Amino acid sequence: MNVTLTMAWRNLWRNGRRTWLTIAAMIFTNVLLVFLISLQLGMYDTMIENSLRAFSGQMQVQREGYLDEPRMRETIAGSSAITAMLREQLGIESITQRAQGFALASSQERSFGIQLIGVEPAYEPLVSSLPGLLGEGRWLSDSNAEEIVLGRVLARNLQVQLGDEITLLGSGADGSFAAGLATVVGILDTGLPDADRSIAQLPLGTFQSIFSMPDQAHALVFEFPDLNQVPARKSQVETLLSKKQLLAQFQLAVHDWDALQPGLRQAIMSDMVSAWFMYGILIIVVSLSVMNTQLMSVLERTREFGIMLALGIKPGRLGRLVLLETLIMSLLGMFIGIFIGYLLVAWFAHTGFTFAGMAEAAAKYNMDEYMYPQASLLSLFWGPGTVFIGGMLAAIYPALKLQRMHPIEAMRAV
Amino acid sequence: MASVSCKDLCKTFSQGDTTITGLDKVSLEIERGSFLCLSGPSGSGKTTLLNAIGGLDQPDSGSISIGELRVDQMSKTELAEMRLHSIGFVFQAYNLIPVLSALENVEFVMQVQGVPAGQRRDKAMAILAEVGLAGMEQRLPAQLSGGQQQRVAVARAIVSEPALVLADEPTANLDSKTSAQLMDLFIELNQTRNITFIIATHDTRVMAYCRRLIRMVDGQIVGDDLQEPAAAAEPS
Structure with a gap:
């Protein structure tokens, strides 16, 4: 040595x-x-x-510009076919469509301006943890059912209980008058005060019908088994949409979680x-x-x-x-x-x-x-x-x- | 190299408010291959002169040359290089590195000099055998007697084949028999390798070995005599 x-x-x-x-x-x-x-x-x-899992999902496909300025009319047309194609090509089921809009929700006692989210009852539980946070009642049964689940605080504010009806009034994607009825079937306890005060989810079919946006959605939400797959999956989805000329045709954009939730x-x-x-x-x-x-x-x-x-x-x-x-x-x-x-x-x-x-x-x-x-x-x-x-x-x-x-x-x- | 020349060397030290004279206009010529003693009582300036010649301490004024080298004008780095390659030091208290074996103590200097590993191992073994320590190479300093430790120090001093060895009270901690053996070794190395030895001592038995005896008092040379050495080893 x-x-x-x-x-x-x-x-x-x-x-x-x-x-x-x-x-x-x-x-x-x-x-x-x-x-x-x-x-x-x-x-x-x-x-x-x-x-x-509670909010944005790991990745979303949206119309370009929707992320910065979410306008009602910026929808993805033929969203169910695109979603089905992506599920098949990527080999995963955990892709769901969502739509969102504002409405005046009125119970017999009170009215509140709320943000409504239209979700696919069958696929949302594969992507989001919210369906698992039901404190009372049940999850949405069918895509065209006139049902709604509310956050605990929102339900209290509207003074509604399971089985009560809510009237929803707003403006549709085409600028028309939007109106609908939904029965409260579930109350969510997320533990997050902001979420409990604002969450209102109803089946996508019902949402599309109320807001005059047939077979349209605002976002396709993805959940992968591993967060590390996101970059590779993002390129894969961009390539797929590009090949089918959907990116250019519908001016779509793919955002990963970092872009969706920069905070x-x-x-x-x-x-x-x-x-x-x-x-x-x-x-x-x-x-x-x-x-x-x-x-x-x-x-x-x-x-x-x-x-x-x-x-x-x-x-x-x-x-x-x-x-x-x-x-x-x-x-x-x-x-x-x-x-x-x-x-x-x-x-x-x-x-x-x-x-x-x-x-x-x-x-x-x-x-x-x-x-x-x-x-x-x-x-x-x-x-x-x-x-x-x-x-x-x-x-x-x-x-x-x-x-x-x-x-x-x-x-x-x- | 190794003809030493000192001219008008002066050195003072401060000790509180007192100024002590270490060297007072010391001039000295030493020829190559000399074997000389600096003698005198404690505080006479022997060690100060030795340190000045060895480049361990710089004089306040005067000049020192070893061969062509002007020691008093050298930088710290040049002095270190000179000590490493051209001068061997033997101190009173052996001063070996305690965590290294006898062999490693000798090898360490050669490693610093850049001698290749295989070569330095052979050379260190040979030099330890030459100073009578064959078979003790792997012992740590604590496992050697005072005389043996001083022999390791001598081996370390001469392993780089210096032309000059400076020894400061080398026998001060040794008994008379071991002192005699060490001085015999010095004489032998002086005669066989033509190494110049300058030994600072106030031991009269050591002085008896020297051909030239310089006596110092209060930083001045008061005597410079040639004498017939009382004892000397036969050249091998």
């Missing part, structure tokens, strides 16, 4: 307890970072998944920033511990360094020796930390991670009470990599101290 490497290795174990304590601090931090980042990334995936990524980013603030403090504390160890180690060996300087060894080489010692220590801390962290993540990825009160909170949002950390190269190496860099940076100061050392004075040190 190279003599410098031998010397660095043996120097580390001259004060084995101190070295192990420093490595243990690094291991602890790295395990914590690997686990927390894996949990965080796993949670983000669940958050995205849940949020998309979601921003919320995740801001959560990440606050988490990294905490991680940053942890990394600084560990780096200071490395600096303390190496500073002590340099001070203890002042005389030895003096001898080496007297023999003609340049301060830069001595500085590199200190950095090499830190490198060995940091690599040990990093790889042991990643290994233990990975085992922990693998275990909880299998069993799930939860804490007191989680089950209650999760049930409200139709979410799993267990969180599943997700090991990836990013979650395994991001935190420990930063600890490694922090440790190496912390060793620069002790290494620099050697540059100012004078051999005669150093050799006189006790």
Whole structure:
């Protein structure tokens, strides 16, 4: 083995307890970072998944411009045929049509302006989690049934119960007068106050009939087994629609979830920033511990360094020796930390991670009470990599101290 | 190289409010292959002169030349290069690197000099055998006696084949028998390799080995005598 490497290795174990304590601090931090980042990334995936399942879906086909300015008349004509073609070509059933419009909803007691969403009763449960959040009653039975499900708060505001009728008045896609009746068959408890205050869903056939838009929809909504499939599926759908000349003919556009819910990524980013603030403090504390160890180690060996300087060894080489010692220590801390962290993540990825009160909170949002950390190269190496860099940076100061050392004075040190 | 020339060397140190004179207009010529002693009581300037010649400390004024090199005009880096390649140091307290074995201590210097791995291993083994440490190559300094440690230090000092070895009180921590063995080794290396030895000591037994004896008091040379060495090893 190279003599410098031998010397660095043996120097580390001259004060084995101190070295192990420093490595243990690094291991602890790295395990914590690997686990927390894996949990965080796993949670983000669940958050995205849940949020998309409740609202926009993972991907939508719409008319161009509808996303920025959702106008009633911007419909996809022949939407049922396009949807059927896409289901067949993509080999998945979880594609559904939706339409939306505003109406004045009146019960016997009250009237409210609401946003109505027309959905396909058979396919909506494959794409959306809302049908599973019924607090009372049942889901919509048939595409042409005159039925409606309402959010809990909206139902209360309209003072309606299951079986009550609601009159809907608005303007149709063609500008005509739109009017219809629907019976309340279900009341949704999403746990989200905004959603409970505004959700009103009725079968697409009934919606099309009320708003004079036969076989038209505003959006085709997609749900894939894995969120990571979205980019590839988006290109596939664009190609399919383009081949059939539907993109140009109907001026259609395909939007992924990032475009549909830009706030979601921003919320995740801001959560990440606050988490990294905490991680940053942890990394600084560990780096200071490395600096303390190496500073002590340099001070203890002042005389030895003096001898080496007297023999003609340049301060830069001595500085590199200190950095090499830190490198060995940091690599040990990093790889042991990643290994233990990975085992922990693998275990909880299998069993799930939860804490007191989680089950209650999760049930409200139709979410799993267990969180599943997700090991990836990013979650395994991001935190420990930063600890490694922090440790190496912390060793620069002790290494620099050697540059100012004078051999005669150093050799006189006790 | 290795003819040493010092002219009007002056060096003072501050200790609180007091100024101590380390060297006071010291001039000295040393020929290549010399074996000389700097003697004198503590604080006479022996070590200061040795450090100045070795480039460990710069004089306040005056000049020092080793061969063609002007030591007093060199930069820190040039001085380090000179110490690494041209001068061997032997200190009072052995000063070995405690985590390295005898062999590694000698090898380390050669590694820094850029000697290829295979070559430096062979050379270090040979030089340790030459100083009488065959079979002890793998021992750490703590596993060697004082005399053996000093021999490792000598091996380390001469492994780069320097023309000049500076030894500061090399026998101060050794018993008389080990001191004699070390001085015999110095004489042998001086005679066989033509290495110039400058030894700072106040041990009269060491002085007896030297052909030239320089006496210093209060930073000045007060005596420069040639003498017949009392003991010397036969050249091998």
